[in-house]
Amino acid sequence: MLPLLTAQQIREADAHTIANEPISSINLMERASRAFVGWFINHFPEKNLTISVYCGTGNNGGDGLAVTRMLYDHKYFNIDVKLARFSEKSTDDFNINLNRIKQMGLDLRELKPESAFPTEKSEIIIDALLGSGINKPLNGDYKRLAEYINGLNKTVVAVDVPTGFYIDGEIDAEATVIKAALVITFQQPKISFLLPESAPHIKCWEVVNIGIDEAFIASLKSPYQFIEEKDIKQLLKPRHHFSNKGTYGHALIVAGQAKTMGAALLSAAGCAYAGSGLTTTCVPESGLTALNTYLPEIMAIVRTGDELPEIEWEQFTTIGIGPGLGKDKAALRLFGEVLDNYKKPIVIDADALNLLAGNAELWKKVPTGSILTPHMKEFDRLFGKHANWWQRLQTCMQMAKQHNIHIVLKNDYTLVATPKGKVYFNSTSNPAMATGGMGDVLTGIITSLLAQKYTPEEACIIGTYIHGKAGDELAKPNRMNVVLPGRLAQQLTITMAKLLA
Numbered sequence: 001m002l003p004l005l006t007a008q009q010i011r012e013a014d015a016h017t018i019a020n021e022p023i024s025s026i027n028l029m030e031r032a033s034r035a036f037v038g039w040f041i042n043h044f045p046e047k048n049l050t051i052s053v054y055c056g057t058g059n060n061g062g063d064g065l066a067v068t069r070m071l072y073d074h075k076y077f078n079i080d081v082k083l084a085r086f087s088e089k090s091t092d093d094f095n096i097n098l099n100r101i102k103q104m105g106l107d108l109r110e111l112k113p114e115s116a117f118p119t120e121k122s123e124i125i126i127d128a129l130l131g132s133g134i135n136k137p138l139n140g141d142y143k144r145l146a147e148y149i150n151g152l153n154k155t156v157v158a159v160d161v162p163t164g165f166y167i168d169g170e171i172d173a174e175a176t177v178i179k180a181a182l183v184i185t186f187q188q189p190k191i192s193f194l195l196p197e198s199a200p201h202i203k204c205w206e207v208v209n210i211g212i213d214e215a216f217i218a219s220l221k222s223p224y225q226f227i228e229e230k231d232i233k234q235l236l237k238p239r240h241h242f243s244n245k246g247t248y249g250h251a252l253i254v255a256g257q258a259k260t261m262g263a264a265l266l267s268a269a270g271c272a273y274a275g276s277g278l279t280t281t282c283v284p285e286s287g288l289t290a291l292n293t294y295l296p297e298i299m300a301i302v303r304t305g306d307e308l309p310e311i312e313w314e315q316f317t318t319i320g321i322g323p324g325l326g327k328d329k330a331a332l333r334l335f336g337e338v339l340d341n342y343k344k345p346i347v348i349d350a351d352a353l354n355l356l357a358g359n360a361e362l363w364k365k366v367p368t369g370s371i372l373t374p375h376m377k378e379f380d381r382l383f384g385k386h387a388n389w390w391q392r393l394q395t396c397m398q399m400a401k402q403h404n405i406h407i408v409l410k411n412d413y414t415l416v417a418t419p420k421g422k423v424y425f426n427s428t429s430n431p432a433m434a435t436g437g438m439g440d441v442l443t444g445i446i447t448s449l450l451a452q453k454y455t456p457e458e459a460c461i462i463g464t465y466i467h468g469k470a471g472d473e474l475a476k477p478n479r480m481n482v483v484l485p486g487r488l489a490q491q492l493t494i495t496m497a498k499l500l501a
């Protein structure tokens with residue numbers, strides 16, 4: 001897993017690298033700027049581009065000056081610097097790079113407090129005004145300059161972090177932030193890049209390695225982790241000779257009503273295609289024909305009217321409950337029956353989450369280690385209203401520990417909170433997957449992995465990753481604008497085979 005650091009931890013990691021590599025701070029700045037430029041010139045290979053680099057007088061501005069010099073060395077000759085000299089303060093490394101720029105004779109214009117900003121004709125703006133240490137909204141001249149840059153409608157490339165953007169903590173919805181088409185960030189993604197509040201300010205981001213001491217980063221024991229493909233390859237277990245359907249568990253999916261059988265079918269499909277040895281669904285009688293037609297591999301326990309079916313609970317390795325189940329009295333009784341009779345970890349989704357939110361006594365019966373898979377609205381119904389996603393992130397961590405459960409909070413970068421206090425951000429998925437039924441497939445996948453005796457934590461991490469990865473494999477090479485959940489379920493076997501190869 002790739003640790004994600006707070007602003008304070010980033011400063012600690014930089015300082016440790018400088019002291020123990022050892023490397024001077026100015027040479028670490030050179031290394032970071034070189035990494036930025038390496039990515040920039042691959043993304044913008046046209047040397048005749050006109051570029052303006054807006055620099056502050058701190059280390060982010062020093063990065064910008066070093067980037068300017070290196071781009072000029074790469075024959076980007078139509079480049080100039082706009083230096084925001086809004087105070088007398090400056091860092092030593094900034095001053096060193098400023099002297100280097102002056103010795104080269106490059107165009108440099110200082111922006112003074114309260115002065116008018118020059119007409120901007122460049123095609124590309126590089127934002128190196130303020131870095132990752134900002135902890136309050138922009139005001140004064142920096143706010144005025146940020147608003148000016150946003151009003152230009154130019155392509156903005158930010159160095160490490162867009163000016164005005166917090167890398168952790170609550171982001172004021174009214175704060176002024178420079179809107180970046182691209183952020184080239186150092187060493188690892190910033191935590192707030194992975195939350196929806198970043199969407200108005202960051203179109204896309206790329207990480208460049210600048211050689212910060214990875215062992216020290218790991219020693220900081222950040223609760224925030226980013227899931228990478230290598231992690232999934234280590235966790236996935238190949239199938240072996242002499243195994244059989246019993247080896248891979250028996251999952252029960254409790255889902256569906258007459259008008260919402262699609263949710264049950266999709267969840268069952270996710271479960272079967274993700275590798276459960278046996279999959280049974282508990283569905284209404286009216287849905288039996290649809291189930292047999294859609295997936296004859298799935299067995300059924302039939303619900304008739306309001307009567308609860310007799311279920312031999314001990315035959316199931318795990319249970320997933322909720323997709324399309326409804327919120328009526330019959331659904332509540334059935335959910336209660338599951339919680340009364342099954343004490344191993346289960347997966348709770350959709351309508352079962354809403355039943356849980358409305359019936360506090362059910363919380364006492366949720367088995368230890370169970371997995372809740374809410375989207376944002378379901379999460380807020382369970383745990384109260386939140387003003388922003390940073391608050392949800394903190395609540396997610398707190399509730400996972402308090403209830404000894406796992407929470408899969410669905411989002412672009414779906415996060416998994418564990419009872420151990422860790423949060424894992426998923427790195428796969430894409431906008432083509434934003435369609436009804438995707439969550440039902442994910443429920444089936446995670447239930448399937450539990451059935452195959454992965455731990456609840458492993459089931460969440462692997463499940464969210466392969467769900468998003470299957471969607472990526474369908475959307476990106478084929479340029480699909482929409483990926484349907486049923487097609488994604490079928491892709492799972494291919495995706496998992498590639499990861500195991």
